[in-house]
Amino acid sequence: MLAELPHSSEYILATPTGRPIDLHNLAARAIVPQLTRCICGVMESEHQKSDHEFSRDTSLPMWRGFYSARRGIATAFADVDNALAAKSHLRHSNVSTTTAHYVKSVDVAAVRAVDKINELFDNANGSGRPN
Numbered sequence: 001m002l003a004e005l006p007h008s009s010e011y012i013l014a015t016p017t018g019r020p021i022d023l024h025n026l027a028a029r030a031i032v033p034q035l036t037r038c039i040c041g042v043m044e045s046e047h048q049k050s051d052h053e054f055s056r057d058t059s060l061p062m063w064r065g066f067y068s069a070r071r072g073i074a075t076a077f078a079d080v081d082n083a084l085a086a087k088s089h090l091r092h093s094n095v096s097t098t099t100a101h102y103v104k105s106v107d108v109a110a111v112r113a114v115d116k117i118n119e120l121f122d123n124a125n126g127s128g129r130p131n
């Protein structure tokens, strides 16, 4: 979708003058307001108290920042392939940066271990209990 956007500079997300946009401003001005809506659908900044009290629509995700998105992507890439795939996707020069700060491998490994233990229980004598 981003590649199909018309752009007149080297940046995919650019200001009208061709400079790269400030991602913190993008989050504060565009992303967070869209995710902070009342159950009636109106953004918090445009909500009129005279109608009713603002009540956040909790079906909308909470904004956790771009770093969280990068960590989630890195963890998914490392889980599906390996840490080198995550490193390349995040454009890190060193895989240790990726593994130390982005890949949440402990949680994935713990989930995998629990799945294996559950298989042991399922396979043991068909009783659901290990020998």
Ligand SMILES: [Zn+2]
Pocket: 038, 039, 040, 041, 042, 047, 052, 053, 054, 055
């Ligand atoms: Zn409302």
